[in-house]
Amino acid sequence: MLDVTNVSKLFNPGTPDEKIALMNANLQIEAGDFITVIGSNGAGKSTLMNLISGVMKPDIGQIRIDGTEVQGLAEYKRSRWIGRVFQDPMAGTAPRMTIEENLTMAYKRGQSRGLGWGATAAKRKLFREQLSRLGIGLENRMSARVGLLSGGERQALSLLMATFTKPQILLLDEHTAALDPARAELITRLTEEIVRDMKLTTLMVTHNMEQAIRLGNRLIMMDKGRIILDVPAERKINLTVSQLLGEFERISGHQLSDDRIVLG
Ligand SMILES: Nc1ncnc2c1ncn2[C@@H]1O[C@H](COP(=O)(O)OP(=O)(O)OP(=O)(O)O)[C@@H](O)[C@H]1O
Numbered sequence: 001m002l003d004v005t006n007v008s009k010l011f012n013p014g015t016p017d018e019k020i021a022l023m024n025a026n027l028q029i030e031a032g033d034f035i036t037v038i039g040s041n042g043a044g045k046s047t048l049m050n051l052i053s054g055v056m057k058p059d060i061g062q063i064r065i066d067g068t069e070v071q072g073l074a075e076y077k078r079s080r081w082i083g084r085v086f087q088d089p090m091a092g093t094a095p096r097m098t099i100e101e102n103l104t105m106a107y108k109r110g111q112s113r114g115l116g117w118g119a120t121a122a123k124r125k126l127f128r129e130q131l132s133r134l135g136i137g138l139e140n141r142m143s144a145r146v147g148l149l150s151g152g153e154r155q156a157l158s159l160l161m162a163t164f165t166k167p168q169i170l171l172l173d174e175h176t177a178a179l180d181p182a183r184a185e186l187i188t189r190l191t192e193e194i195v196r197d198m199k200l201t202t203l204m205v206t207h208n209m210e211q212a213i214r215l216g217n218r219l220i221m222m223d224k225g226r227i228i229l230d231v232p233a234e235r236k237i238n239l240t241v242s243q244l245l246g247e248f249e250r251i252s253g254h255q256l257s258d259d260r261i262v263l264g
Helices: 045-052 075-081 099-109 120-134 151-163 181-198 209-214 241-252
Strands: 002-011 019-029 034-039 060-065 082-085 169-173 201-205 218-223 226-232
Touching (some): 002 045, 019 226, 034 045, 034 209, 045 169, 075 099, 082 151, 099 120, 099 151, 120 151, 120 181, 209 241, 226 241
Parallel strands (some): 034 201, 034 218, 082 169
Antiparallel strands (some): 002 019, 002 060, 218 226
C-alpha cells in the first residue's frame, strides 16, 4: 500500500551543518496497518512523515502509495490521500473560522463534487453526526470560532478533519504530546476508535512508550536516520517498556535519548 524504498534525506549537504535526517530507509506498509514510531531526538521521525506526506522530496529513493509516487501527486490529490495531525493543536485548524467552516474546508478538500453547497441542511446534519462521534459536545457549538476551543477540543477537531474523507494514510505526528494527560488520553481513545472504525492505515509518532506498545499492530524504532527495528504484532503484544528500551540499547549501542519520553 505504502512503499518507502531506499530513501535518504540530507539537510545542508556539503556544509559544516550537514545533517543526515534519513539514511537508506525502507518500509512497506500494508493497508490497515497501524504503526507506532519511536526513536531518539533527531532520529528522522518527522522527516519520514514530511517525506510521506510529500511536503519534502527525498534526495534518493521513492515513496509510493498504491504504486503512485507521492511527489508526482497534485496538491489536491495529496491532501485527499493523506491526512495529518500535528503536535500543535493550532496547526490543523483555522482559528478565526467557525467549527462548521473548518469542517466545510476539510470536506471540500476531499471532494471534487460535494453535497452541493446549496444543501446546507444535509451538510449540517453530516457535520453534526461526525462531531457527535467525538463525544465532547462540539456538535452543539458549530458556530463557535475554533480559536476559542481548548487544545484538546481543537485536536479532536483536527483529527476529525484529517480523517473526514477517509485518507489512504493517516499521519499522526506526536499529536497528543502538547496536551495534559487527561486530554491526551481522550485524543488517544478517539484515535483508536476512528482508526478502527474507518480501517485507516496509520503511522503514529509517539514519545509514550506504553502507548507505542499498546496501540496498533506494528512498532518501528528509529535512530540516527535509520529504521533499526520493526516489531510485528505477535512480538509487540507481550513486550514491556523495559524490554523495548533494552532492545533499543542493544541494537543502537546507546540509550534512547528522547527528552520528551513518557514511559507509561
Ligand atoms: N529543515 C531542516 N534543516 C536542517 N536540519 C534539519 C531540518 N529538519 C530536520 N533537520 C535535522 O534532521 C535530523 C532529523 O530531524 P527530525 O526532525 O526528522 O527528527 P525527529 O526524530 O522528528 O526528532 P524529534 O523527536 O527531536 O522531534 C535532525 O538532526 C534535525 O536537526
